[in-house]
Each structure stands twice: as C-alpha cells, then as structure tokens.
Amino acid sequence: MSSPPAPVAFVAQLALLSLISFGGIPSILPGIHNLVVVTKGWATDREFADFYAIAQAMPGLPMILMMSLIGWKVGGLTGALASAVATCGPSSAVAFVAFRLSHRFRDASWQRIVRRGLVPVTVGIVIASGYVLARAADNGWQAAAITGAAAGLILGTRISPLWILVTAGAIGGLGLI
Amino acid sequence: MMDTLNSREDVDVTLGALFLEFPKIGLCGIGSMLVWTRRVIVDERHWMSEAEFAETLSLGQFLPGPEIANISIYVGSKFRGPIGAIIALLGLTAAPLAVGLVLGTLYLRYPHPAVIQKVLGGISAAAAGLLIATGIKMLMPHRRRPAALFFAALAFAGIILAKLPLLTVLVGLVPLSIAVAGVMSPKAE
Numbered sequence: 001m002s003s004p005p006a007p008v009a010f011v012a013q014l015a016l017l018s019l020i021s022f023g024g025i026p027s028i029l030p031g032i033h034n035l036v037v038v039t040k041g042w043a044t045d046r047e048f049a050d051f052y053a054i055a056q057a058m059p060g061l062p063m064i065l066m067m068s069l070i071g072w073k074v075g076g077l078t079g080a081l082a083s084a085v086a087t088c089g090p091s092s093a094v095a096f097v098a099f100r101l102s103h104r105f106r107d108a109s110w111q112r113i114v115r116r117g118l119v120p121v122t123v124g125i126v127i128a129s130g131y132v133l134a135r136a137a138d139n140g141w142q143a144a145a146i147t148g149a150a151a152g153l154i155l156g157t158r159i160s161p162l163w164i165l166v167t168a169g170a171i172g173g174l175g176l177i
Numbered sequence: 178m179m180d181t182l183n184s185r186e187d188v189d190v191t192l193g194a195l196f197l198e199f200p201k202i203g204l205c206g207i208g209s210m211l212v213w214t215r216r217v218i219v220d221e222r223h224w225m226s227e228a229e230f231a232e233t234l235s236l237g238q239f240l241p242g243p244e245i246a247n248i249s250i251y252v253g254s255k256f257r258g259p260i261g262a263i264i265a266l267l268g269l270t271a272a273p274l275a276v277g278l279v280l281g282t283l284y285l286r287y288p289h290p291a292v293i294q295k296v297l298g299g300i301s302a303a304a305a306g307l308l309i310a311t312g313i314k315m316l317m318p319h320r321r322r323p324a325a326l327f328f329a330a331l332a333f334a335g336i337i338l339a340k341l342p343l344l345t346v347l348v349g350l351v352p353l354s355i356a357v358a359g360v361m362s363p364k365a366e
Contacts, residue, residue: 021223054285057282060203064243065277067273088243092245092266095241095246095247116326117351119232119315120322120327121328123329125343127309134305141359146303147306150310151313154314155310165303165304169303170299172299173300
C-alpha cells in the first residue's frame, strides 16, 4: 500500500485539524500527539514534551512554533514552514469569514447580548490561564511574590511589561527564586 | 453603548502601521501574547476600546485557530480588508517563528547552561502575573454587572477547581451567560 511521504501526511493532517481547533490549537494537541508519537512514531514522547516546553519559552504563538518544530523533525525546513502555514492558515480563513459576518450584524441587538454573555466567560478563562501558569512556574514564595508584583505593577503603574519580564529573568538568573 | 462609543472606526491605520506593530507583539510576547496584544492595540495605538478588545478575544477564542492570530485578522481586516488581515497575521507570526526555529533547534542540538532554565523560571513567574492583570483589566468595563463577575468567577472555577477542559467550560457556560445577558436588558443596567 502506498502512503504519502511523512511530511505531506503530517501537514495535510495538521491543516484538517486546524479547521476544527475550536477553542485554540491546544484543543487538538491530543490528536497531534496521537498521530506523531503513537501512530506514526515520527517523534518520541520526550521530544514531543521538549517541543512543547521550547515553544512556551520562545516569543510568538507557541502552538505555531511547536508544530513547526515537529514539521522540522519530519521534513526539515520545508516541513517546518509548511507546518506553520497549515497550523493557522485554514483556521484563519474561517476566522476571517466569521469576523466579516459578525461585523455586518454588529449593531443588531441580539449580537450585543451575545457579546455581553461571551466576555465574562473569556475573562474568567484568561485569569485562570494566568493562575495555571503561576502554579506551573511556582518554586515557592519567591516565585509567587514575583507573580504578585508583576500583576500589581501592570495594574497600578504604566511601566512597560518588558521591564518587568527582564527584571524577573535577571532575578531568576541570579538564583534568587 | 460603551463599546461603540469608544471604538475608533475613524482612526486611519496604514498597512505600514500593521506591519510594524504586529511583529512587535509577536517578538515581545514571551509567556503570554495576550498581554502585549492588549497593550499595543488598546493602550498604545487605541485601535480598539477595552470592551471591543474583550469581545474580539471572546470570538477569537471560540473560532478555530490561535486566538491571538484571530485578533490580528480582526484588526487587519477591520482597517484594511483582506490585505490588512494577511499583513497583520504575517507580521504577528513570521519574525518570532524565525527566531523560535533557530533558537529552538540550537537548544535541542547543543547542551545548554543551567542558568537559562533559571532565567526562564523568573520570566514565566512574571508572565503569569502579567496575564492575570490583563484579565482583570478586561473585566473592568463590566465591573458593575454582577452577572458578568459571577460568570467570570464560574469560568475560573470550572478550569481551576473542577479542572474541566477549555472547550467544556466554553460550551457549558456561554449559553447560560448569554441567556442571563438577554434577560437583563441593557436598560436595566
């Protein structure tokens, strides 16, 4: 039986999953893991976890970088770039059409109600994500203090987040956490 | 309505501005892209009001794909149509992807000093604080609506205490939250 070469198979699967990644790419991570590690054996569990950690530590959208790193492993630089396009290309086309449609009905009263209902849930999820991140980074009261100080500085001052991140990185690098 | 009063439909946003600002968001966004996206779009450029930003994020979260990519598509297409959407999305993703691929493959290939891990630990502790603060800022336009605070708390509890998946929380709470928003008409608030 002839099957497509690994990079083509991975990119095609990724593009399909991108279309149904409602709630973000993390929602299709189990599917990706199953394909890449369990079914095809293109990467080990350890590599998969490393890709995830690296993607979280780098600038940019983590899931695009993670899929590119898998694509790199499967098919070199071309695989990496094709994977990046497949991760956000199809979903972006859907988003574009959806935003266009929602903009057309922007002032309809039902849409205002929908937006008012959506926002609180979104905000709760954002704050929960911060909490999860804080717990994952937690190494005791020092790390918790940095998290609290960073939140306080953003809410209470106009200081740039960049300075907060640089300072926190320096504190971490000096071994104070 | 606050969200229509404050949004700047009249602001002239050039393709060049999109091309400059989105790579900045992409490259600065370590730990959380959302912090920088909100800061640049709401605080620095005033391309959206606080309320419009929160609404766009909600929609972006519901749609397939990365939510921040979806916000860039919204901003690009709002001001400059399809070309604007493509420029914003490319600006957001291209530069950080190049940096990430180079550094990522180097990191995987060569041994690295332990201090990098410690620096990253400090950065992610602060990034967590920035994300929490960003969520609180987005809640501010709704702070006088008890129903909004209630559903925000419920979504938080669903993820943290009940440990439900994101999609379950969205699908379970959003219809309820919309129903309550519908019953409490804007006049009453």
